[in-house]
Structures are given as structure tokens and as C-alpha cells.
Amino acid sequence: xxxxIGKLEVVDDDTASxxxxxxxxxxxxxxxxxxAAVVRAAAALAGATAGLHDAARAxxxxxxxxxxxxxxxxxxxxxxxxxxxxxxxWLWLERAGEDGPLDAxxxxxxxxxxxxxxxxxxxxxxxxxVRIACDPDATEADRRDAVARLGLTGPVTxxxxxxxxxRATLISSVGALxxxxxxxxxxxxxxxxxxxxxxxxxxxxPTALEQARTALRLAGEVGGLAPAVVRYEDxxxxxxxxxxxxxxxxxxxxxxxxxxxLLAGHPWVVDTLHAVLDQPSLRQSAAMLHVxxxxxxxxxxxxxxxxxxxxxxxxGRQRAAVAVLLWRxxxxxxxxxxxxxx
Amino acid sequence: xxxxTADQIFGDAPARPPFDxxxxxxxxxxxxxxxxxxxxxxxxxxxxxxxxxxxxxxxxLTVGGAVTVEERQVPGPEGDPDITxxxxxxxxxxxxxxxxxHTHGGGMVIGNRRLGVEMFLDQVAAGNAVVVSVEYRxxxxxxxPAPVEDCYAGxxxxxxxxxxxxxxPGRIMIAGASAGGGLAAGTALLARDRAFPRLSHQILIxxxxxxxxxxxxxxxxxxEGVWDREANLFGWTALLGERxxxxxxxxxxxxxxxxxxxxxxxxxxDTGSAETFRDETLTYARRLSEAGVxxxxxxxxxxxxGFDLMAGHAAVSRASVATRDEFVxxxxxx
Numbered sequence: 001x002x003x004x005i006g007k008l009e010v011v012d013d014d015t016a017s018x019x020x021x022x023x024x025x026x027x028x029x030x031x032x033x034x035x036a037a038v039v040r041a042a043a044a045l046a047g048a049t050a051g052l053h054d055a056a057r058a059x060x061x062x063x064x065x066x067x068x069x070x071x072x073x074x075x076x077x078x079x080x081x082x083x084x085x086x087x088x089x090w091l092w093l094e095r096a097g098e099d100g101p102l103d104a105x106x107x108x109x110x111x112x113x114x115x116x117x118x119x120x121x122x123x124x125x126x127x128x129x130v131r132i133a134c135d136p137d138a139t140e141a142d143r144r145d146a147v148a149r150l151g152l153t154g155p156v157t158x159x160x161x162x163x164x165x166x167r168a169t170l171i172s173s174v175g176a177l178x179x180x181x182x183x184x185x186x187x188x189x190x191x192x193x194x195x196x197x198x199x200x201x202x203x204x205x206p207t208a209l210e211q212a213r214t215a216l217r218l219a220g221e222v223g224g225l226a227p228a229v230v231r232y233e234d235x236x237x238x239x240x241x242x243x244x245x246x247x248x249x250x251x252x253x254x255x256x257x258x259x260x261x262l263l264a265g266h267p268w269v270v271d272t273l274h275a276v277l278d279q280p281s282l283r284q285s286a287a288m289l290h291v292x293x294x295x296x297x298x299x300x301x302x303x304x305x306x307x308x309x310x311x312x313x314x315x316g317r318q319r320a321a322v323a324v325l326l327w328r329x330x331x332x333x334x335x336x337x338x339x340x341x342x
Numbered sequence: 343x344x345x346x347t348a349d350q351i352f353g354d355a356p357a358r359p360p361f362d363x364x365x366x367x368x369x370x371x372x373x374x375x376x377x378x379x380x381x382x383x384x385x386x387x388x389x390x391x392x393x394x395x396x397x398x399x400x401x402x403l404t405v406g407g408a409v410t411v412e413e414r415q416v417p418g419p420e421g422d423p424d425i426t427x428x429x430x431x432x433x434x435x436x437x438x439x440x441x442x443x444h445t446h447g448g449g450m451v452i453g454n455r456r457l458g459v460e461m462f463l464d465q466v467a468a469g470n471a472v473v474v475s476v477e478y479r480x481x482x483x484x485x486x487p488a489p490v491e492d493c494y495a496g497x498x499x500x501x502x503x504x505x506x507x508x509x510x511p512g513r514i515m516i517a518g519a520s521a522g523g524g525l526a527a528g529t530a531l532l533a534r535d536r537a538f539p540r541l542s543h544q545i546l547i548x549x550x551x552x553x554x555x556x557x558x559x560x561x562x563x564x565x566e567g568v569w570d571r572e573a574n575l576f577g578w579t580a581l582l583g584e585r586x587x588x589x590x591x592x593x594x595x596x597x598x599x600x601x602x603x604x605x606x607x608x609x610x611x612d613t614g615s616a617e618t619f620r621d622e623t624l625t626y627a628r629r630l631s632e633a634g635v636x637x638x639x640x641x642x643x644x645x646x647x648g649f650d651l652m653a654g655h656a657a658v659s660r661a662s663v664a665t666r667d668e669f670v671x672x673x674x675x676x
Contacts, residue, residue: 008368008655024367031363036657041367044655067655 009047013101018164025113029125042110049094081107130172136206152202160212161194197232251330255323355564362644368653408467416499419491426477432469440513444475447520449577482580501539515543523549527597552598553578557621568647603633614645
């Protein structure tokens with residue numbers, strides 16, 4: 001069973017690759033690996049020579065992607081990644097040409113690993129602590145310890161995203177998702193599809209994680225009309241639907257099936273319904289859709305005929321709102337659930 | 343059919359050394375990428391080894407034209423089908439060169455003649471060696487003695503046709519990793535007992551030698567590391583069927599069973615300290631030494647099975663590869 005594995009180098013910027021990078025450095029910290037091992041891992045993952053300038057010890061370490069030590073200091077003008085808590089220490093990748101897809105993430109995680117390893121204690125990595133704090137199966141004592149080590153005291157917001165672009169200081173992976181913990185009244189990062197929930201007390205993080213998962217199921221795509229970031233607290237009664245109804249069940253509801261049928265030939269259907277339900281007037285709905293008022297009127301007339309109810313008013317409006325919500329439940333499944341259902 | 347699992351046979355797993363810290367993240371990635379070998383995962387694993395593993399780039403066996411790549415159909419064992427040999431020779435003319443006869447790994451059940459040959463490619467490109475790698479039949483479709491007899495038949499053909507291949511017939515060594523290490527050791531025993539051909543060295547890389555599961559290390563990995571006791575039981579049972587662990591297993595199939603190790607070639611043998619094959623490797627090395635064979639033995643602390651190719655960038659891997667490469671270099675120098 002030799003020769004059975006590829007290179008470590010990450011060549012994609014997909015979530016799986018990002019999680020591989022995050023997990024790799026977390027494990028090095030958990031195993032109390034050496035400083036040199038962290039630099040070698042950065043080089044192997046990036047597929048480029050990596051270097052560490054350690055001012056306090058006055059050393060420079062450089063390694064090629066195959067782990068070979070390289071001598072001499074580098075002449076190039078590489079971007080410095082400071083090692084937190086170590087003034088005068090920084091990491092770099094000697095990348096000629098374009099950056100690799102995850103160079104920034106590799107450097108950031110390597111720097112944080114070096115910071116964690118220099119504490120001298122045998123505590124788990126920050127990523128490991130995040131996982132323990134959010135794990136419903138962790139003992140209360142372990143969770144209390146993890147929460148304390150992470151320095152969490154007041155409210156904490158859990159952000160769960162399928163995107164590797166979610167960046168935060170306290171970050172880890174849960175299944176195929178990236179999880180970030182934002183202490184206090186931190187702003188939720190934009191530009192990613194995410195669900196968020198706030199734990200009033202950090203000991204309640206496992207519940208908040210499940211709530212963030214629920215919120216994620218209702219999040220729209222980045223750049224779409226529906227918000228890409230959904231807070232559980234904003235859902236209220238709507239959360240009950242996402243919690244109690246599975247994606248398969250939602251997809252089987254007649255009104256949802258009808259939306260899917262119409263979408264096949266008319267990609268604007270759900271966005272149009274969203275705008276109509278979201279805005280107080282049809283004029284504002286039309287503006288949101290960037291279409292003319294009369295175009296929206298034509299669409300609504302057509303939709304009423306196709307759906308058998310009028311989505312713009314009265315009971316029809318309520319029915320359309322529930323149908324669109326269930327449609328999101330049917331389609332907003334997080335990757336982990338997809339994997340489990342196979 | 344009733345499944346006999348290693349758990350039922352061996353009970354709790356005894357202690358094992360910790361894995362090297364730098365290897366741990368790679369070990370986890372390996373375990374995610376490759377399911378442990380079993381009857382259920384066999385066809386997927388064969389497909390992966392044929393297509394290349396996820397993220398693995400195909401190796402340019404020609405090294406940009408420095409190496410001539412050739413394949414030959416040659417006679418198999420008496421009454422059996424022909425076998426294919428992959429032959430890698432220096433493109434540049436030169437005097438007859440020493441040969442590395444290679445038996446690939448893959449638990450006796452997967453892999454092909456290309457698997458692992460890149461280990462010796464630099465030496466071919468530099469004009470120092472010819473590599474011949476044999477496509478032997480795989481278990482369980484072809485149980486013992488098919489694999490080791492195919493390996494031996496290919497070796498005999500190579501030795502008899504040395505002149506045509508540009509090989510110095512007096513300087514043929516055999517090399518293999520994992521199951522390929524076991525087959526290399528078994529083939530070396532056959533070559534000794536049948537008095538042809540004479541081998542200069544055997545390079546046994548984390549070799550699979552013992553079907554009996556009596557050593558400590560053969561029981562210590564239970565659903566952890568690479569090639570745990572369950573996978574090992576699957577491999578040996580595929581090769582030997584109901585004979586596994588019993589009295590009717592030949593030393594050519596399981597070289598740990600050989601009672602006489604005299605007259606075997608100069609040996610390089612290595613293992614990780616945290617792998618299933620550790621103890622059979624250590625015992626084989628000691629017994630070869632007691633039989634008067636010159637042995638280089640290396641045990642790498644914290645290494646899992648195949649660590650130095652799967653996590654080549656790690657410090658312990660670099661030490662292991664550098665040590666082995668240096669031995670091969672000296673062996674080829676003659």
C-alpha cells in the first residue's frame with residue numbers, strides 16, 4: 001500500500017482544499033510538531049518554497065515543497081505574513097508569478113500554528129478548541145475549558161458557511177462546512193453564503209451551531225436577491241419550518257414542485273416572487289428586479305395563471321411566501337447533509 | 343459467508359508507538375482519501391491505482407527523453423499465461439548496466455507494474471541502471487502461488503535476456519515495497535533454491551512477510567494508521583484462502599516462514615515503528631544476519647506504513663528516503 005497518495009499541494013480554491021489546509025495546521029498544533037514542520041507543511045501545501053524569519057532567535061528557515069532545506073536568504077520581494085505575538089517574525093512563500101489559490105490561507109494558518117506552538121503548553125489548536133466548544137457531545141468540563149482558552153466570556157455569534165472565503169480569527173471545520181466564532185457584537189463577514197446564530201452564553205454554542213445550520217438552509221446565493229447571510233434570530237416562527245421539514249419533504253410539496261417546473265423554462269420565477277413578497281409596492285419590487293413596472297405586471301398575470309393563485313395579494317401572498325420558503329428549504333441543503341443522504 | 347474479522351481473532355489491540363507529529367496530518371488525509379482495503383472497497387482501490395490517485399500527477403517515465411520505456415510479453419510460469427514486463431533503460435548508449443528487478447506493492451490484491459517504479463527512475467535517467475517491473479497476477483482471482491511464480495518467471499526471463507536488455511547479468515538486484523517487498527523476498531528465496539539467477543541485493547521496503555498474525559505489531563493497529571490488521575488479514579486471506587495461518591503455507595508466499603535464510607543476497611530492509619509489518623521486518627533482519635547475510639536494517643520512529651512516499655516532505659521521510667537512495671546508489675556502483 002505504498003505510492004497510493006498524491007502530492008499534498010492544493011491546486012483548487014474549493015472548500016475541501018481550504019479545509020484540508022486548516023485541518024493540516026490544526027493537527028500539527030495538536031501534535032506539538034516542530035516549527036520547521038510547520039514551514040515544511042506550508043511549502044508542501046503551497047507547492048512553493050516557504051520561509052520563516054524568526055527575529056527573536058535570529059534564524060531564517062527555508063524549505064522546498066519536497067521538504068528539502070534550502071540555504072541562504074532569499075532575494076525576492078515576497079509578501080510578509082506576520083506571526084501573531086512575535087514581533088519581527090514573519091512567513092513567506094517564494095511564488096514566482098501568480099499566487100496559488102490558497103496562498104493567503106496557507107500563510108495565515110501557518111502563522112497561527114506557529115503562534116499556538118510557541119505558547120509552550122500542550123493545549124489543542126484554536127481550531128480544535130472551536131470544535132470542542134461547539135460539539136454537543138463534548139463534556140461540560142471540556143467545553144468550559146475550551147471556551148475559557150478561547151477567551152470567550154459574553155455572547156458569541158456562530159457563523160457557518162460552505163465557503164472557504166469565510167475568514168475570522170477563531171475558525172475551524174464542521175464536516176464540510178467552515179465554522180467561525182465571532183465574540184461580542186462583531187459584524188458578520190459579507191460575500192459568503194452563511195447562516196449565523198448568537199449564543200448568549202458561550203456554553204450554549206452547540207445549540208447556536210445547530211441554529212446557524214438552520215439559518216444556512218434558508219440563505220440565498222451570494223449576489224442573488226435573497227440575503228446570502230441569514231441570522232437565526234431574524235427567522236422567528238420561520239425557523240420552525242426549516243427545523244422540522246427536511247429538504248426531501250419540502251421538495252415533495254405540490255406548490256414547491258410547481259415552482260421547480262416553472263423555473264425550468266423561466267429562471268426569473270423565484271426571484272420575482274421574492275421581490276414581490278419582499279417589497280411594499282409593485283413599483284419597488286420592479287426596481288429591485290431591475291425590470292419595468294409593466295414587465296412585472298405581465299409576469300404576475302402569467303404567474304397567477306400558472307400557479308392557480310395570485311402571489312401578490314391576500315391569501316395568495318401568504319401561500320406564495322410559504323412556497324418560496326419551502327423551496328429554499330428544498331434547495332438550500334448544506335453540503336454535509338447532501339453527503340449524508342448518499 | 344461468515345466474516346472472520348481481526349477483532350474476533352485477536353481481541354484488543356496492544357500498545358503502539360505514537361505517529362511522528364509531522365506525519366499525522368498526512369496520515370489523516372490518506373485515511374480520508376483511501377478507504378481501508380476490504381472486499382467492498384477492492385474494486386474502487388483497483389480503479390484508483392489504475393487511474394492514479396486523486397491529486398496524483400502521472401509520472402513521466404521517460405524523464406524528458408532520458409529513459410526509454412518498453413513493454414515486453416514474456417513467458418509466464420510453465421503452463422500459465424504470458425506476463426508483461428515494463429522495462430526502463432537509459433536512452434544513452436553505454437556498457438551493460440546493473441538491473442533493478444521491481445515487484446510492485448498493493449497488498450497482493452491491487453496495483454500494477456507502474457506502481458512505485460519512480461523510486462528508481464533517477465538512477466535510470468542518470469544511466470546507472472535498467473529497471474524491469476513485473477505485472478504479476480493479483481489475488482484473490484489468482485491466489486498463491488500465481489503472484490510469486492509470475493515474479494520469478496519474469497526474473498528468469500530478464501536474467502536470460504540480459505545481453506539484449508543491456509543488463510550486466512551478474513548484477514541484478516530485486517526490490518519491492520509492502521506486498522512487493524514480500525514478493526521480492528519470496529522471489530529471492532525461489533532464485534536461491536532453484537539456483538538461478540544469482541541476485542546481488544534484495545531491497546525490502548516495509549515488506550509484507552508473515553501471514554500468521556503472531557507478532558505484537560501485526561495486532562496493534564485496529565482501524566488506524568495505514569494497512570491495519572483488518573486490511574492485512576484481507577490481503578493474506580486473498581492470497582492464501584483457508585491456508586492462511588495454517589501449516590500449508592510455503593516460504594515463497596510468506597518468507598517469514600522460511601527456516602533457512604542462508605545464501606540470500608545482501609539485504610536492505612526498512613520499516614516504520616508504527617506499522618503492522620514492523621516486527622516481521624525486525625525478525626527477518628535478525629534471522630538473515632544470524633544466517634550470515636549482510637543486512638542494513640532501518641526502523642524509523644513514528645513512521646506509518648509507506649510514510650516516506652506518502653509524506654515525502656516530512657523530516658523523517660527525507661531521512662528514510664535519503665538513506666535508502668544512498669544504499670541503492672552504492673549497490674549500483676558495485
